[in-house]
Amino acid sequence: MKRTDDIPAEELVRSARSARERSHSPYSKFRVGAALLARDGTIITGCNVEISSFSLTCCAERTALFTAVSRGIKDFVAVAVVSDAEETPPCGACRQALADFNPNLEIILGRQDGTFTRTTLGSLYPKPFLPTSFPHGNIPQ
Numbered sequence: 001m002k003r004t005d006d007i008p009a010e011e012l013v014r015s016a017r018s019a020r021e022r023s024h025s026p027y028s029k030f031r032v033g034a035a036l037l038a039r040d041g042t043i044i045t046g047c048n049v050e051i052s053s054f055s056l057t058c059c060a061e062r063t064a065l066f067t068a069v070s071r072g073i074k075d076f077v078a079v080a081v082v083s084d085a086e087e088t089p090p091c092g093a094c095r096q097a098l099a100d101f102n103p104n105l106e107i108i109l110g111r112q113d114g115t116f117t118r119t120t121l122g123s124l125y126p127k128p129f130l131p132t133s134f135p136h137g138n139i140p141q
């Protein structure tokens, strides 16, 4: 899957909405779901998980990312994010984490009614630190 036209945006938003239902957010009550699309078409979802020691909380995007990587999936083309807000652009930490895997990731900002707007990680986070930024050129496999 190479062309952005091939991205099943509606399906990704639906997947993110379902993942949002599983959000564990007793403190903020702000439920977020994310759905990552791998290049082979696999969709991996995640929700935000809040911990009583608040800074340990993990955003939906990184839950999805770490779930995917733990399943051996590392090549991503898009992510959809849905919350209770009109739009939820990934936070700075998630932008960095996603950029490590694809700095040009397509980002789909979805809403509860299934509508969405599209942007790119390249425009939201234009100059990331990357695995290739290490002076010794160490690129994790």
Ligand code: THU
Residues within 6 Å of the ligand: 025, 028, 030, 032, 047, 048, 049, 050, 057, 058, 059, 060, 061, 081, 088, 089, 090, 091, 094
């Ligand atoms: N959150 C996400 O899951 N993704 C975002 O892009 C923004 C914030 C979560 C973290 C926390 O559980 C709650 O939303 C409030 O910040």
